Amino acid sequence: GHERGDGFAGAGAGKRAEAPAYPASERVMEPLYRPEGVEERWQRTWEEEGHYNADPDPKRKSFAIAHPPPNVTGDLHLGHALQLSLADTIVRTRRMQGYNVLFQPGFDHAGISTQNAVEKHLAAQGKTRQDLGREAFVELVWEWLREYGGKIMFQFRRIGASLDYRRERFTMDDAYVRAVMRFFVHLHRKGWIYRANRIINWCPFHQTALSDLEVAHEDVDDVLTYVRYPLADGSGSITIATVRPATILADVAVAVHPDDERYREVIGKEAIVPVVERRVPVIADERVERDFGTGALKVTPGHDPLDYEIGRDHDLPELTVIGADGLMNDEAGELAGLTQEEADERVLAWLKEHGQLEKRESYRHTVALCDRCKTRIEPRISLQWWCAMDELKKPALEALRAGRVRYHPESQHRFAVESLEDAPDWNISRQIWWGHQLPVWECPDGHLTVEETEPEACAECGSRELTRSTDVLDTWFSSALWPFATLGWPDDTDDLRTFYPGDLNTTARDIIRLWENRMIFSGLELMGEVPFRDVVIHSLVHAPAGGRMSKSLGTGMNPLALIETYGADATRYGLMKMASSQDVRFSEGAIEEGRKLANKLWNVARLILQAAEGAEPDERPKTLEERWILARLSQAQRDAERLLGEFDFSHLVLELYRLTFDDFCDWYAEAIKPRLYDGDADARATALAALERLLKLLHPAMPHVTEEIWTNLPARESRLIVAPWPEAGDEGEAGALQRVQEAAATFRRSGVLVPLEGEEERIFEVVVKPERQKANGNADAERERLQGEIARAEAMLANDRFVQSAPAAVVEAEREKLARYRRELDAISG
């Protein structure tokens, strides 16, 4: 019963509208490029014309990205926007290169996270989920999804992400639920899913078990209490240190390190636990830290993970004095019903009264918190479902080690491998209300039957009185299936055959263990192949002042607001520019830069289009600057392809900026201006061809402005979004490129004309502006600089050790530099 969100009014999924009427002639190209309206129009048009659609086609090579499904309750944040920008840039390039591209959208039900959001909302009305009851609560969550799901897809569309929105999937869709059930049953039949009573992370607020990965850690100021435990034989006492006096009631031993000289005599004796006056053994265990506190540890297997381990190994009983709600339970005797803090006070009072409180000191340490609600985690022994990892992770590790999945940057690869190697069995059951209920049925005799759908009778005793487990699955259990459950698995579908395995996954570092590794092992187990070849770990964008961006801290930033101000193209550009190292501070300037690039493109297009009315593009260069710009475009294309292959988006975008500003506008456009004004047909034709190439290169990163310009080009019957990516260009004019670039560099530095040997000098005549001539006034300073350079180069070349040991090319380059400096100096002086 999930109604799909519809981002645009009237832009129904898959509805194909008539081609929109935006004839070029009716469009006025104003001097200032304004993205408002333009972007939405193209987003709608592309979608309506079906350019985002991915349909199985055996004749074409396919390219697929299953985009990470966001949490339905969340707003689009900068991380999403960045992720979408990166992936969409690749996707659009592949589409132009002729691939049958699937960019898969959808949502994650995000179990505890969603439940937490809805509970917060209820709390604001003074209600709890218990007030509603499970059924009504789950219905309320669905209502939320209907409200927010559409919002998020609207935001995805608004950044220009070319996802196939017809294929929107949700991890709670009926078909998806079926896949999740199949996965559970599959693993259970293999014997890899089992039920066990162990100490787990328990959130007293959500009243559920959590996996280790859902636990956050935080430093807090606490108090370390030193407590004397008398020895039963009256031979003295042993002092332990604890931050949780209330748990003393559940102590079952005191442990010391076997090699600790101080306690040699005590091992094997009995100590008397305060308050409850229980006699417990003093045991030796190597896991006790001699340097901490007194070196003696109170052992409380019921309430501490380490103590639990020690207790198991020493066959100690497991006592429990704290209940599921975090309050003291009936076992705590007269403290029952108290909060832990209250119980702490009572225990401390008892200790003081009996002279067993040695001292208290302030102590800063890290505590475990529920990642969602920040409630202190209560380690608790509890019966939960587990997924054994030993067999499951083997093929995944093999695939990672063999490079069948590669992480970018490579440094993350080792982390992925190591964290998978270390992955312990996975606690997959949760006691929350929102999620996939376990496909486990219990009869009155306690037999469990595991089936994908409700069985008629207990598999063991035939009883027909079956109750379904109320536990739900860890949300990542279902996310693990995303790359293929979205394509119809467990059925054998055309979609699966066409688009699985996919190519790429983009994600942040903190998701590697939660998601990436799990998609890899489940893909291998169920599909027999890894779900993607490459994983791009993108930057984490921090607040401008540093630190995490977070709505609760007030340091969040809404990408939609940026899009409103700067446009989606500029926002995409800016985010990619920022995506350099692993953590990066948000800089609005980067987005402003993107806006200027869009405006620059717009204006150089105006120049060419105004002058080239009626011309046809012709990519046959006649002059030096034409040969040069076409070679330069080819070079830029090669660089762009390489950078995309390396997933180096920040350099890609830098390269596009330089290409546009420095080379296309400042040099090429300036150079051809006089010919353009003169009505030179060749100049117009080549300019149109060059502009087309430029637009194609820029389209994946900045789709809207480029498409908008494209429609204004003469005789454009196809959309830029599906225009063929240029053939790897001819760079035969690399010589011209180098000559012009060199001259350009020289020219810029010195403001002096340097004639090109054997070339027309016209290019410089046309480029020269009055201001540049004036720059000659600066010749003294320039002369001085050149003289310095010459002296430096001469000294270097006079250094025998340099000449003999430096690579020949380096020495040669230095000679050339010296010659050039001398030429330049002559030019100024001469």
Place this chain on the structure above:
RNA sequence: GGGCGCGUAGCUCAGCGGGAGAGCGCCCGCUUCACACGCGGGAGGUCGCUGGUUCGAUCCCAGCCGCGCCCACCA
């Protein structure tokens, strides 16, 4: 405690063995028909610190100092 990453111009960041860079900001000059959201010019840096390797180090190595993120059962 472990892992990853970062300290380069006022700010955000490129560069990572042979001339210290970009964008923004700042200063100067330009409203001539693509763009003043522009163009040209300029100031501004012991490239975190200390050692080492090298003919030569911002770049490689080691050690410090500072910062961020992730992980971690010292109660």
